[in-house]
Each structure stands twice: as C-alpha cells, then as structure tokens.
Amino acid sequence: MILEVAMLHIKPGEEINFETDFAIAGQYISGMKGYAGHSLNKCIEQTNKYMLLVNWENLADHTVGFRESDHYKDWKRLLHHYYHPFPTVEHYECIMENKISDSSD
Amino acid sequence: MILEVAMLHIKPGEEINFETDFAIAGQYISGMKGYAGHSLNKCIEQTNKYMLLVNWENLADHTVGFRESDHYKDWKRLLHHYYHPFPTVEHYECIMENKISDSSD
Numbered sequence: 001m002i003l004e005v006a007m008l009h010i011k012p013g014e015e016i017n018f019e020t021d022f023a024i025a026g027q028y029i030s031g032m033k034g035y036a037g038h039s040l041n042k043c044i045e046q047t048n049k050y051m052l053l054v055n056w057e058n059l060a061d062h063t064v065g066f067r068e069s070d071h072y073k074d075w076k077r078l079l080h081h082y083y084h085p086f087p088t089v090e091h092y093e094c095i096m097e098n099k100i101s102d103s104s105d
Numbered sequence: 106m107i108l109e110v111a112m113l114h115i116k117p118g119e120e121i122n123f124e125t126d127f128a129i130a131g132q133y134i135s136g137m138k139g140y141a142g143h144s145l146n147k148c149i150e151q152t153n154k155y156m157l158l159v160n161w162e163n164l165a166d167h168t169v170g171f172r173e174s175d176h177y178k179d180w181k182r183l184l185h186h187y188y189h190p191f192p193t194v195e196h197y198e199c200i201m202e203n204k205i206s207d208s209s210d
Contacts, residue, residue, distance in 0.1 A: 026201070030203055036205045037205035040199070059149065090148055090154075091149040092149065096145040100141045
C-alpha cells in the first residue's frame with residue numbers, strides 16, 4: 001500500500017469554494033483501479049493549507065492509472081486553479097504503525 | 106480528533122539508526138493521555154525523508170500534555186539529533202474522509 005501526500009495551498013478567500021469542489025471531485029478518484037481511500041485534512045496553523053492523503057494499492061495506480069485517465073482531466077479542471085503555488089506530490093510507504101481503533105483514558 | 110504531521114529530514118546515512126530508535130521511542134508517546142495511534146511513513150522520492158502522523162484526541166494533548174511531559178524529554182534525547190533541518194510540526198483536522206476497509210477491483 002502506498003500513501004500519496006499532497007500539501008495544498010489554496011488561494012486565500014477560496015477555501016470554501018475549494019472544499020465544495022473537492023467534495024464533487026471525490027467521484028473522479030474513488031472509482032479508480034487501486035484506489036483504497038482518501039481524506040482531506042485542514043491545517044490548524046495555516047487556514048488556507050490542506051493535506052490530501054490518498055491510499056493506493058501501488059505507486060503506478062496513481063502515477064500512471066489515475067494521472068493518465070480522463071478522470072484526472074476532470075479532477076484538474078475542477079481543482080487545480082485553486083492552488084498557489086502548485087503542490088508537490090510525494091508518496092510514502094508505512095514502515096511502522098500503531099492503530100488504535102477506539103480511544104480511552 | 107487532531108492529526109499531528111511532522112515531515113522529518115534525517116541526516117543522510119542515519120536512516121537505519123533512526124528507524125531503530127524510532128521503534129524504541131514509540132513507548133514514550135503511546136501511553137500519553139489523548140494519544141490515539143501513530144504511523145511512521147518513509148518517502149519514496151527522497152530516501153532520507155519520513156512523515157510522522159500521530160492522532161490525538163485534541164490539540165492540547167500534544168502541544169501541552171506530551172511536550173511538557175518527562176516522556177517528551179526521552180523522545181527528544183532519542184530522536185532529535187537525527188533531524189536536519191529541525192522539522193516544523195503542524196496539526197490538521199479531517200474534514201472529508203472516504204475509508205475503504207478492504208480494497209477490490
């Protein structure tokens with residue numbers, strides 16, 4: 001499993017429009033081969049910064065399968081104009097994990 | 106729930122030692138009040154870069170509860186000398202999520 005990480009800087013004042021369009025754009029990614037879930041996370045320290053996390057079964061499912069698809073064109077059209085500067089996307093492999101299914105004291 | 110995100114740049118050549126000590130350091134964070142799981146993720150594009158994700162019940166569990174604890178002193182002693190430059194830590198709130206428990210075509 002591969003974790004795609006994109007730090008997104010949204011043009012100030014465009015945050016609400018971005019969130020609305022991102023909710024629509026989810027359909028373009030969630031049906032792709034190898035897609036295994038995603039989350040959009042809003043930064044507390046910088047109000048126009050977000051972190052997109054996408055799980056993929058393998059790297060090429062994102063870098064080839066999604067980016068060369070027609071759905072990526074729709075994703076770009078809907079979202080890319082919100083970004084400034086344009087984000088760098090990285091990929092990570094989880095090497096240690098401690099999952100807690102339910103928190104307690 | 107709050108997601109702590111730390112992008113860690115490890116001094117080149119120190120990656121294996123860092124991973125070994127990080128596995129030990131897990132005990133210092135996992136017993137803290139409000140701790141709700143963590144993962145260490147290794148970057149594919151930059152071999153000395155890692156992303157630490159920690160779930161906390163609320164922001165102060167990390168910024169006050171952990172950072173002002175004796176366990177944080179042990180955590181620092183074990184890990185901070187591996188970082189260059191010293192990381193910026195951010196906190197995020199998940200605003201949209203599509204969890205997939207088991208992937209399929």
